[in-house]
Amino acid sequence: MSRISEEQVKHVAHLARLAITEEEAQMLTDQLDKIITYAEQLNELNTDNVEPTAHVLEIKNVMREDRAKEGLPREEVLKNAPEHQDGQIKVPGIME
């Protein structure tokens, strides 16, 4: 039984904001299926009483003083923007 269908792959591509081609959808269905099948070996392990590890060090809630700092200069921030106008980043239309 396959772990992932081509329809699911297309849905995931939409979530990931990737305009994949039909060819890529087929290839990814096959490859992700193999990878997920491989990953299912983790189910051999009983992890009912195991805490998940998100982070290996015992660092928690790193706080800093709530103090305003100077931001970046506008010209610097816009330097790498693909398109900008009047000191603001410009994007294609959001609504019709």
Next chain:
Amino acid sequence: MSLFEHKISELHELLHKRDLSVSDLVDESYKRIGEVEGKVQAFLTLDEENARAAAKALDEKVIQNKPTSKLYGLPIGIKDNIVTKGLRTTAASKILENFDPIYDATVIQKLKHAETVTIGKLNMDEFAMGSSNENSGFKKTYNPWNLDRVPGGSSGGSAASVAAGEVLFSLGSDTGGSIRQPASFCGVVGMKPTYGLVSRFGLIAFASSLDQIGPITRNVEDNAFLLKAIAGYDEMDSTSANVDIPDYIASMTGDIKGLRIAVPKEYLGEGVNEEVRKSVMDALVILERLGATWEEVSLPHSKYALATYYLLSSSEASANLARFDGVRYGYRSPNAENLLEMYKMTREEGFGEEVKRRIMLGTFALSAGYYDAHYKKAQKVRTLIKQDFEKVFEQYDVIVGPTAPTPAFKLGENTRDPMTMYANDILTIPVNLAGVPAISVPCGFDKGLPLGLQIIGRHFDESTVYKVAHAFEQATDFHKQQPEL
């Protein structure tokens, strides 16, 4: 003889006595690049004009004051996922092809403080996803020991440039083996420090709970000098650890009498090449002769590390790479009619195949209905893998094994099936999952290709790792051999 065959301490002495200038060192770098870069292809960007100007300024300064920093004037190469202000930084991705960073990573600030000279930015697998540099969006890098072979990855340019004598040393990053595996393939020394020892501020993020910056050098002592310069707490990285950085050099006494070494049977099992296995057994004989003892142990969850790693690292990557959307920086597709289309086409056109595959895997593993089965399950198995290491370290000082299951493979050999490429990292990945430090040092050759010995230590015990690596290096001469180019 290349100037880079000298150790840092020797170069420092020569610079101090003014028998050598910083400009001489920078000349040596670009001269060598002129000779061999056409074959090795380690660099994505060279910064010659600025490097020569910096060298001149440092040479003038030394007339007033003797250098104090150990790394003063030394030519370094930087992996291209570490941002350098005003110097193009791409992470080897088309999506960042013309990215001009507006700040320096913390490690770069520290290197500037230590007065090193940046020679250029080094090739890598796109966003550090790969084990051969074949996933670079721009070019392939070739192994200086054999140009038909890969340099390893993802820090392939970092390892190849040091092995080829183009720079004295370099910085790489290691998420699942990306410093140690190319160091092994190129016959140089590569250290992945404890997670949190070196600030990740300004490292283009791949998998934030695993990524770590580290040094690649020609010998163990130099490696420790470079790590000392870049390590330390940074308020700009909330995962940075507030620990004292010891004097690593002081630990390199050559004396490892009574040291207890664990050798995991899983690291010498199936899939590990016979010559690799033999080089590790020979290394253990040498370490025994130096007064250490070793015993076989088990890290029983090793076989689950690869699956755990790919689920966790890809999930984290899918979140980290969401920022590349064509809005604030980087490539933007010119073909889109509206915002949603712009996002999708920018990412489709800007990312390479492997990066897209991992974003897809990560997005799937985190998506509704699959999160518990995949992502959370992997986080739990990560705990078991971490506990394997903790148990062994209750009774042993270091863990020793091979760095990679084989020597450098041929270009194109592993590109067809992603799973065979992934399997290359099977001996390095568990270390990142556990967050412990590990080094790769040269330990032999298989048909002219270098092999690496991996030495793994306890959290923040880089000192012991260096001590063992240094003792082994002093007892052997693998690190003295040079590729012929």
